[in-house]
Amino acid sequence: MKNILVGQSGGPTAVINASLYGVIRAGMERQEQIGHIYGMVHGIEGFLQGRCMDLGKELSKEELELLKITPAAYLGSCRYMLPEDLSAPIYPTIFERLKALEIGCLFYIGGNDSMDTVSKLSRYGKSIGSEIRFIGIPKTVDNDLVETDHTPGYGSAAKYVAGTVREIVLDASVYHKESVTIVELMGRHAGWLTAASVLARKQEGDDPVLIYLPEAAFDMETFASDLKRALAKRSCVVVCVSEGIHDASGRFICEYGDQAQVDGFGHKMLTGCGKVLEHFVRERLGVKVRSVELNVSQRCSGMLMSATDLAEAEMAGRKGVAAALEGETGVMIAFRRAERGPYGTDYVTVDVDQICNREKVFPTEWIGGQGNDIGQGFIDYVQPLIAGEVVRPMADGVPVYLYRER
């Protein structure tokens, strides 16, 4: 199949490099079929600017093993959409570059938008009769890709959320005083990550007692009464919310603060919904309140990497190479969960056109309470995804990661 090319795109995750590792390792194991293993630096955008590296040559064996457990995106990433119009001049440019490097297959590791890139390139390729194959490897902490049981990156992010919220609950409960702690979690449209905070509970009815996802309309008055009810039962209440919660009209809660908040230069302050709710609670309930935004650590921390997630991410990369060698193109590797018996994953290929530009939201049947809780169905779904610990190399007291020379 000549040489292969692999790129990473979209936001970082704890295990996106494990998928890259899977592609590289599988490529190396098929030396009779695969020549060079090139990496795009900064995705398709960097590739267009000529940034490329020879992964098979430039990484030592030790570096390759370190790559596997290094979070973020080793090759660098981009957020770059190819034009809808396949007659745009950028397409022949890309294919000339691919031809110059004698590329037989391009692997693109990413989410929705990255699958759109795979779709366009494979459709253009077919239109000109090119034999180059294009394979998508799924990746997103948001877990919002359709046609797959879950996505690599989600398990580790969910585990980080569960473990960190458990610690925040411990922290929030040390004082005797009535208090509310609001934890804002990632998820603009889909509540998958926020839902994982349910795993922080040591038992049912425990903190976080209230969990709100974007999939259920959020109402400030209902929130106030939910809180009052919770505070009547316990003095310390922990609430988890998705950044993207919105009211029934579709207006984001984080926008509630916008009009009033301007910075020292008269510009609108962009504040998260956690801060907006914090101020609301202080005003309405008069209790001690704090908001915590977990921020980028949710997606880039390797501290609570899931061994299951790590293994599946690598396997997604390996299965991508296998699919390409079998002649597939325009497909993404997807996960199918064993329907009965112990947890297990089958790897299949799905037409990328079915995946790109679609979003898998959190199933409403898994939202419990009055839109403020998460049901057992989700717990059963997510539990295996966060299972297993990864031992990380440490030096001088800090985790050792692989860095690309810049």
Place this chain on the structure above:
Amino acid sequence: MKNILVGQSGGPTAVINASLYGVIRAGMERQEQIGHIYGMVHGIEGFLQGRCMDLGKELSKEELELLKITPAAYLGSCRYMLPEDLSAPIYPTIFERLKALEIGCLFYIGGNDSMDTVSKLSRYGKSIGSEIRFIGIPKTVDNDLVETDHTPGYGSAAKYVAGTVREIVLDASVYHKESVTIVELMGRHAGWLTAASVLARKQEGDDPVLIYLPEAAFDMETFASDLKRALAKRSCVVVCVSEGIHDASGRFICEYGDQAQVDGFGHKMLTGCGKVLEHFVRERLGVKVRSVELNVSQRCSGMLMSATDLAEAEMAGRKGVAAALEGETGVMIAFRRAERGPYGTDYVTVDVDQICNREKVFPTEWIGGQGNDIGQGFIDYVQPLIAGEVVRPMADGVPVYLYRER
């Protein structure tokens, strides 16, 4: 010595329970001298309200081992200052309660304010000829206690900061675009925790390239030129700042945003300095900018617990019991570092009056650059404190911690 009583006070840390464990274990090992080991629930405040537990009886052997590696404050905490006037009626009340429980020694695990409590109780006790002993066990992530090389809790918090900032640097560097990431760290008056972010660098000159502590006056214009210089050398710049940075006049940078920021109810928004700087950078430099506040996880996370810190925290508790049995009172256990040879700690006792209400700021000779960097002196100081990994028990993919029944 009859029974002993132990309490926790002030903010949580990753290892405050290891000190509690040290007191309990040392107490159990001296059964010939010590009867019951009581715990105050919610510190001296809860004790005054009659909240107490029998730690020697109520904790199983397994729970005791779990207690050791559980972050936050198992017994609950308080922020409660005893009156300056030792003739206040609260003092006889406390001593009657201590007498009723036949307490021979009270151990109070905490920071500055907690040592103030130890001081007042021991002074009052001496004034009435009481034989009850009062021992302070140091604890604070701020590392701001005088008369001790460092404090339990700091090593783990510093390690968490170093590891997390290293991951944020990876995350911040994935895109090719010019960007600034501002990480706001704990430390209102002392920069010890923020300084630990220097350990996130893989080599000198690496991100975080700019580090600002409260010990050096912060100037917005100097910050802008520091940033411009840094951006000329690299596209992604990571900056770490203490929450308490202030200008030469003493005005906190977080207050710069106050006047303009009001919430939807017309109230002032309390925003961290990270957000203020984020808006300043967007306005002045026009680059992509993000601010991240690590928040409570710095103090309560057990994810990057330092084995050195954990062992020293336990030892501080044990040495407290030993000091009490030797008849000491009105003292705090302090750490003395071996002056030469490999890292080692001696445990001594120091008069609490020398400690309470004083603050150890970060030495200015360890601040490098033009007040925007950290020198090698600090790196040599802090490196041993974050050394060593702690394996934590996990169940269902999340850390297992000990909870007090509420």
